[in-house]
Amino acid sequence: MLTFYKNKKDFTRLLWFLLPALAGLTHVFRKDINNYAIYKGVFWHLLHQTNLYNLYPQEYVDSNHYGPLFSLIIMPFCAFPDAFGVVLWVVFHAFVLYQALMVLPLKRADQWLILSICIVDLMTSSHNVQVNPSVAALIILSWYFVKKENDFWAVLFVMIGTFVKLYGIVGLVFWLFSKHKVKYIYSAFFWAVILFALPMIISSPSFVLQSYQDWYNSLVEKNIANQTVNNGVGNMQDVSLMGLVRRLSGHPDISNLVFIIPGLLLQLLPLLRFKFYQKLNFQLRYLASTLIFVVIFSSSSESATFIVATSGVAIWFITQKYPIERWVWVLMILVLVGTSLSATDIFPREIRMMFIQYSIKAFPCCVVWFVCIYQLLKNDYTDKNPITVLNRKKEALVEMN
Template sequence: MLTIYKEKKDITRILWFLLPALAGFAHVLRKDINNYAIYKGVFWHLFQQINLYSLYPKEYIDSNHYGPLFGLIIMPFCAFPDSIGVVLWVVFHAFVLYRALMILPLRRSNQWFVLSICIVDLMTSSHNVQVNPSVAALIILSWYFVKKEKDFWAVLVVMIGTFVKLYGIVGLVFWLFSKHKVQYIYYAFFWTAVLLVLPMFISSPSFVLQTYQDWYNSLVEKNIANQTLTNGISTMQDVSLMGLVRRLSGYPDISNLVFLVPGFLLQLLPLLRFKFYQTQSFQLRYLASLLIFVVIFSSSSESATFIIATSGVAIWFITQKHPVERWVWALMILVIVGTSLSATDIFPKAIRMMFILYSIKAFPCCLVWFVCIYQLLKNDYAEKDAITILSRNKD
């Protein structure tokens, strides 16, 4: 069934870039570019040396929650009028994720299938002018470069992700798969120093160092607000496992730690299977679980964040033995409908809002994560089995 995507790859590729461009253009026409204004503000406020995390109601609604390095990433786009910059911005992030997914060691037909699974959530992220496609890409690349023994670049993408949105720090776990662990640690110190200093070239050392303290404070405040706003309901964030339990149970004061500690331990538990560290199928499935983990265990997760999780779900699906069992297809369909399509106009607005406000959107990805962890702990990962599933040879 998956081979049909080989014939449709050009259509998939065109839609992958065209739909985000149209989403960006639609926001320009509606003059609804608040998120983009926040992003531009990171650069200008960094340059002007004024607090990156204060409220600027004359410029945009809400506040910034990205690190100072983000100002350098958005800087080239600030040179364009917003009518062009917004479109370029969303297409840029679509391209970064496209490249990351296309270098995965999968059959070509399976790569196009992965793109097709992710395209709806790519649109959701693009409609919010978000950076999440690149966040997913950086996590994928942090594994890919380790696999290719290019640890210098692996550490770079981990640190970029960390200095921009913290999510990327999970890529450090792939150090365990590295064949050059000592060099990896040296590179980590090198890139930390470089990325820490870089924003200082358009600002000042004292301001940038103070900004990191301000960033920490803003994230703490945001985490509290995500959980407690109107008793945990009526916030568009905390679309996570914690939010799901808090909101459906009616107990909004349940601490994140109740979920994070066991979740973190479960995420690490498969890493005790040392004999599979160099097995490609095990590594890919662990990558899939990590992409889902950073979303369903984050109180900052919102609808547009799920492009990260669905990238993981798509990779998990492709690592299944073929023919794919019915229960796997059922889980995949549940994710497509309950996570991806639930954010679109296919569903009435009342239902869409219910899926977000009660964190139901996170439920299918939570199920896949638990299944993925179980498979990582129980399945055998002989390389001879993986070749038939993950071979990069042409179909």
């Protein structure tokens, strides 16, 4: 199997970039680039100082929910015709996630396995012309640079993720793994100020300040709508643990806090195991749980968001000791079928919609998250030679200096 991945890595890389490009072209030919129109609108509306979060039915359906900083990220793509810009956009986000996964301190075979596990959800995100691959990448990079002791740059990725889509704020938890905690803190303040003010370069300070207030209001309204539209059923968002319980129980009025508070406590509980902080396997598994957590505990999660969670599941999988136990394979297959493939044409449309509208798509990742937390709390990470999925010769994961 190890030889197979060495021989097929070029083919995997080709698919990783080719399939998103084809997805982008498909939407160009169908003239179905609504999400891309919303993204471009963030730049043009900030430039012209018109409300970023209003409805603009002459331009696109739905409304924007990204922060003002997003205008600078989409800005270079606005210079191209849409037919070219859409393809560049989806390939760009595939590239960002690819780079993040390939810098993980793992053997090449493990990295290619992660790519293979994630590729279906990458396609789902690309078909929706979404930014979620980069969201996953920013979280991964915010951990990686802490591990490399480049805290100044680690916080930059946290802050970009936070000022674009809020999800990236979870990267702050990796501060606990930092060996330069004071530097991390002042770097965080530095980047927060810089990124907060940066959109003012193409707009005005007063408009950008108002836009942050408008952004907050839009997120509050969106959260309420995700839970209450059609009693929560039929909404394409809230594909989360909360949505799963609310929709299957028929009680859309259950508060997010009922889930988020205990979920957050569980997510933080493994951090009490201070003696394992510098163990690579512990950190990788905690990174995995963080990537899953940010999706299954968000009422804004939709089918295309799960590239973030499956990146976490893939990292969790390669931290399992070899030989892989049967129950681990069962969970992995459950994710691949119930989360990844359930969004594809392999399933009839009625089943695909059911998985989303009743948040069933989130269930496999929820199970893996609970298992991951349990392993973080119970497993012994003092072993200096953990055996990974593809590491049949009991070679150690390389500890980073």
